[in-house]
Amino acid sequence: MVTLFRIPGIRELWAKSYQGVTSEDIPWTPLNKPLAQCRVGLVTTGGLHLRRDLPFDMNDPDGDPTFRKVPCDAEASELVITHDYYDHRDADHDLNLIWPRDVLQGLESAGHIGPLVPQSVSFMGHIDGPHLNTLIQKSARSATEEIRKQQADVVLLVPA
Amino acid sequence: MQRELERQGIATVGLSLLRKITERVKPPRTYCLRYPFGHALGEAGNRDQQRQIVLDALGLLETVTVPGAIVESPYRWRRTRFAPEDSSRRT
Numbered sequence: 465m466v467t468l469f470r471i472p473g474i475r476e477l478w479a480k481s482y483q484g485v486t487s488e489d490i491p492w493t494p495l496n497k498p499l500a501q502c503r504v505g506l507v508t509t510g511g512l513h514l515r516r517d518l519p520f521d522m523n524d525p526d527g528d529p530t531f532r533k534v535p536c537d538a539e540a541s542e543l544v545i546t547h548d549y550y551d552h553r554d555a556d557h558d559l560n561l562i563w564p565r566d567v568l569q570g571l572e573s574a575g576h577i578g579p580l581v582p583q584s585v586s587f588m589g590h591i592d593g594p595h596l597n598t599l600i601q602k603s604a605r606s607a608t609e610e611i612r613k614q615q616a617d618v619v620l621l622v623p624a
Numbered sequence: 625m626q627r628e629l630e631r632q633g634i635a636t637v638g639l640s641l642l643r644k645i646t647e648r649v650k651p652p653r654t655y656c657l658r659y660p661f662g663h664a665l666g667e668a669g670n671r672d673q674q675r676q677i678v679l680d681a682l683g684l685l686e687t688v689t690v691p692g693a694i695v696e697s698p699y700r701w702r703r704t705r706f707a708p709e710d711s712s713r714r715t
Contacts, residue, residue, distance in 0.1 A: 487650040490691040491630035499682055505634070507625060510662070550661040558668035567665070567674045574709065577682065587625065604628040612632055618685055620678065621626050621638035621651075624662050 485596060497617065502578045505616030506536070507607070509589030510555060510562030510624035511547025514538065519546040526593035531607045534584045536565050549590040550624045562624050581614035589624050626651040637681045639664040646694055653688045655681040657697045666699075672706035673699075 495502070511520050513532035521528040527549075534543065540559055545552045555561040563584065571577045585607045591599050611619060626636045630652045637653040640646040641664055646654050657664060657677070666673035677697070684695055698704075 486648045487627065490650050490652055491627050492652055492691040493630050493633050493635045494689075495635045495685045499686060502685075504682075505629075507629075552662050554668040555662050560671075560674050561663055561665045561668060564665055564674060564678055567671065567678050570671070570675060570709075571678065571682075576679065585625075599625075600628075604625045607625060608628045608632050608634070611629065611634065616634055618682070619626075619629050619634055619636045620681060621636060622664050623639055623641055624664070 485600070495618065499577050499618070500575055502617035503581055503615055504568060504572075504577050504579070505581045505611045505614065505619040506563065506565065506568060506584040507587070507611075507619055507621045508534075508563045508584065508624070509587045510550075510552065510622065511545050511588035512543055512559065512563050512586045513546060514542055515544050516542075519544075520588040522546065522548045524595075526595045527591040528588050529591050529595040529598040529603050530587075531603050532586045533610060534563070534586045536569075536580050536582055536584055547588045547590070547624060549588075552624070555624070562622055564620070564622060568620070578617070581611065581616045583610065583614060585610060635685050637684045639677070639681055640694070643694060643696075650692050652691050652693075653684045654694045655684055655697060656694050657699065659699075659701050663701075666706075667702065670706065672708050673704075675709065676706050 568580045626638045629636045640654045640656045643656050
């Protein structure tokens with residue numbers, strides 16, 4: 465499947481048949497200060513986590529709806545990707561593809577944005593079946609609270 | 625996740641590699657790229673490309689006024705060349 469997803473047509477067919485979340489309303493918070501003054505949070509669905517933390521569950525075909533906190537000052541050697549549903553060989557070499565910590569720190573140094581908050585949040589993006597409800601009703605709320613405690617003004621979300 | 629953050633008063637922007645799913649989930653602001661899975665920021669080691677994509681996405685926080693906006697990236701996988709920081713800076 466991972467190999468098949470390299471073919472754009474296969475991806476589009478899969479997306480058309482997607483039976484996951486469908487929403488009607490759209491929550492909205494306007495930006496209330498310049499980006500250069502905003503504290504920035506980072507969320508990835510690339511399955512990244514500290515090596516010492518529990519890996520995401522790859523045995524459940526519906527995925528793993530839990531999340532991991534990933535310190536933004538972690539060394540690359542302390543981190544690993546556990547996610548069998550995309551080809552992460554490039555991301556293994558350059559974590560910025562799914563977790564642009566270095567990119568955001570560069571933008572902070574250049575004055576484009578305010579500081580990156582200390583802890584980012586990581587999910588594995590292949591979540592289906594009953595876990596979708598757990599994700600929406602529980603994990604997303606807990607992860608939001610983690611980010612809110614760090615006083616992030618804006619958040620960038622990166623898929624895998 | 626993005627929708628929950630926004631509900632709690634945090635402005636968000638998400639990258640997307642699948643426009644059709646984004647249209648169904650309806651996040652507040654999305655920057656959509658026609659790139660392979662695992663490569664939302666582009667190519668490994670191409671920091672100019674990665675920086676430009678993040679700048680484009682974060683820029684939507686300042687420019688988008690319509691909830692649910694999906695903005696398509698103009699970039700072509702492995703074909704678009706990206707300028708170094710000094711010439712790409714937007715502010």
